[in-house]
Amino acid sequence: MATIIDGKAIAAEVRSEVREDVAKWTADGHAPPYLAVILVGDNPASASYVRGKIKASQDAGIAGDTLKFDASISEKALLSVIQDLNDSPHVSGILVQLPLPGHLDSSRIIAALNPDKDVDGLHTVNAGRLVTDSQGFVPCTPAGIVELLRRSNIPTEGQHAVILGRSHLVGRPLASLLLRKQYNATVTVCHSRTKNLPEVCRTADILVAAIGRTHFVSADMIKPGAAIIDVGINRVEDPKHKRGYYLTGDVDYNAAKELAGYITPVPGGVGPMTIAMLLKNTMTAAKLLG
Numbered sequence: 001m002a003t004i005i006d007g008k009a010i011a012a013e014v015r016s017e018v019r020e021d022v023a024k025w026t027a028d029g030h031a032p033p034y035l036a037v038i039l040v041g042d043n044p045a046s047a048s049y050v051r052g053k054i055k056a057s058q059d060a061g062i063a064g065d066t067l068k069f070d071a072s073i074s075e076k077a078l079l080s081v082i083q084d085l086n087d088s089p090h091v092s093g094i095l096v097q098l099p100l101p102g103h104l105d106s107s108r109i110i111a112a113l114n115p116d117k118d119v120d121g122l123h124t125v126n127a128g129r130l131v132t133d134s135q136g137f138v139p140c141t142p143a144g145i146v147e148l149l150r151r152s153n154i155p156t157e158g159q160h161a162v163i164l165g166r167s168h169l170v171g172r173p174l175a176s177l178l179l180r181k182q183y184n185a186t187v188t189v190c191h192s193r194t195k196n197l198p199e200v201c202r203t204a205d206i207l208v209a210a211i212g213r214t215h216f217v218s219a220d221m222i223k224p225g226a227a228i229i230d231v232g233i234n235r236v237e238d239p240k241h242k243r244g245y246y247l248t249g250d251v252d253y254n255a256a257k258e259l260a261g262y263i264t265p266v267p268g269g270v271g272p273m274t275i276a277m278l279l280k281n282t283m284t285a286a287k288l289l290g
């Protein structure tokens with residue numbers, strides 16, 4: 001039976017550390033860090049994530065606002081909003097909630113951010129800094145995953161980490177992070193064309209599922225004793241639930257927990273860590289600006 005990694009409790013620790021950091025910063029006479037979140041359109045999941053991010057910021061003493069725009073906003077108008085936020089000395093961090101509506105080119109929008117305000121770590125400058133082991137912002141979900149491993153005393157040195165999914169938000173930056181000398185993992189990144197996927201997964205000491213497919217990871221893909229990190233947050237329609245749906249991960253949790261050494265639940269695993277690391281990055285951004 002696996003040890004359940006309590007992401008909510010670990011995120012609460014990180015958030016309280018950030019709260020202390022913010023308190024010291026403001027006690028030294030600085031304005032509180034300020035996070036601007038850009039939300040375009042009316043995707044209910046995005047709106048809910050953004051509410052969570054702003055509420056957590058406020059709890060930590062970070063100021064912030066959600067800038068909401070109609071789905072029809074033009075790329076030019078959005079780029080001009082970003083320019084204003086880049087130029088404003090009051091704004092420490094800027095986050096563009098993804099996905100954006102189809103007519104907006106998200107890579108062009110992200111490229112317009114000042115990399116030193118890119119608290120989500122998605123700008124190519126920050127991606128480059130990550131792969132070259134330079135100081136920069138690391139995307140919040142991968143940063144949260146390594147923090148979960150570290151604070152749960154799960155070793156990474158010499159361990160085989162298998163990552164399912166090669167996204168720019170999770171899979172690729174996580175691979176770069178785990179390769180750092182600080183973690184020294186041996187990393188395999190799998191995707192839709194990987195051959196013999198169950199076999200590869202069974203060699204994982206740390207298996208990270210970030211593909212967005214409900215219960216894709218089954219018991220036969222798990223090495224007994226492995227640490228299973230489930231990044232998936234999938235909505236499953238179910239009229240029996242109050243909201244008409246429930247949330248579940250990429251891992252068949254009930255089967256996996258019988259075999260694994262450690263496992264993250266969904267919800268309450270990786271999700272809260274993503275928010276905690278955003279707060280940490282925002283505090284860092286405020287310090288960078290001075």
Ligand code: GUN
Nearest residue numbers: 095096097098099120140
């Ligand atoms: N959409 C889903 N997860 C994320 C995230 O971590 N950052 C942003 N900007 N958008 C997201």
